[in-house]
Amino acid sequence: MLNTASAQVPEPIRVVVAGPNGRMGRAMMEGLPQQSGLHVVGGLSRKDDDEAIAAVLAAADVIVDFTHPATSPALLERALDAGVRPVIGTSGLAEEVLELVDGKAREQGIGAVWAPHFRLAAVLMIRFAGIAARYLDHVEIIEAHHSTKADAPSGVARTMARMMRDVRGSDFVDPTVEKETLDGVRGGVHGGVRVHSIRVPDIVGWHEVMFSGDQEQLTIRHHETGRESYVPAVAAAVQKTMAPGVIGLVRGYDAVIGLAD
Template identity: 40%
Template sequence: MAEQIRVVVVGAKGRMGRETVKAIINDEALAFVGAVDRTLDGVPVSQVLGLDAGEVQFSTDLEKTLLETQADVMVDFTTPAVMKGNIDKAIALGVRPVVGTTGMTPEEIAAWDAACKERGIGGLIAPNFAIGAILMMRFAAEAAKFLPHVEIIEMHHDQKLDAPSGTAIKTLELIAQEREKMGQGHPNEHETIAGSRGGDYEGMRVHSVRLPGYVAHQQVIFGGLGQTLTIRHDSINRESFMPGVVLSCKEVMKYEGMVYGLENLLF
């Protein structure tokens, strides 16, 4: 049996972190070796998460954890406020970041790409780890070649901090590669309530819904003469993201540089 890939999970106590820890434990190719949380230190992971995590304990010190565990991969599901510093620390120590937190700029991604290549390691930033969501984005980009009038409605739980979602932004970027920038709707339209037409990205409108009960959902709506086309993806629970997370932990060991988007590993 090949040597296991050693994985540290940052934000392990959170909803995505919990699912990630469980997925790593259940995959024979991966070894769960560390958990980082800003509020827990020295507490057994098994005690908090109710999972068979062996002797692994929570730590508040990311650098110390990465070093002591000799981690190969750091999976980050934290917040935009701390994620960037976590990526910097991981790359500096030669640990491959797999990041599901969103909110970074293209310039920051380019800088991390250069830093990863300098260290000879790979990294991945994925706005969405669900395979179905990646297919939704790919299908939407193809549809935009023929139906350029498009709007996006994305719906997430009410604890999500950024809007629009990283998935919506990635979808807009992919569509923009396939159609010319253009205005949509009546040129003299007026918002009676400011913002009711949503955000504007190269003429495409994006609308963000934040309500209890949702996990992660998006519909891309295309309009044409006498017809509409809706491409929709729904994550019913957070398990939907785990096949993509596990795949990323394995694939990130094989390349150099920071990849933006899980589709780059799939296609």
């Protein structure tokens, strides 16, 4: 008689969500339990005391963080010290924080993921902008988000401005305005890339990159219509942190899905 013992089913990845009552936190709490192979064990909010935080982290493999740049670093450090892998979507984190996450993850021998955006079309927008930056001399970025967003410009806009300047290898042409009748009307600037931020209620977000060359223009626009579609992308990032051989910080959703150079 044949031995028909069933194959062992892998244990689900235990996930804790930071900021479960925020805009993104609610989407994660509702959506991640529906993703195959994941089990949400709880949420962490600012009102939780040290004992409660320790208990939740002890029951988790991965922490998903879409919170605030002022509070996120301390929580990420605590999670890493507990051996919990972070998936980070918090906007506005300083480079020093990302380097700290990378270093601590390597010390622990575990993976981590940070991305300025967990959207496939946003990844493609950034890649297309990188191609155009090699050939066109003028560029400006306009981005719009809800009025309670903590940072400006968005992490995506900041990432694109830096990336385009690096790809080009020199500053873009940034025409001088002879007279600005309103301070700051030309927005912020990095390497000749002008960035303009719009903040109004009841908008999820969009980014527009406007290039100009010799009597021609190119516009690349990405428009978000809801937060629910972040869930599968974040689930893929959670899986990435647990993949064999992934140690340290993986930067960008493109790297998660294998589009990174």
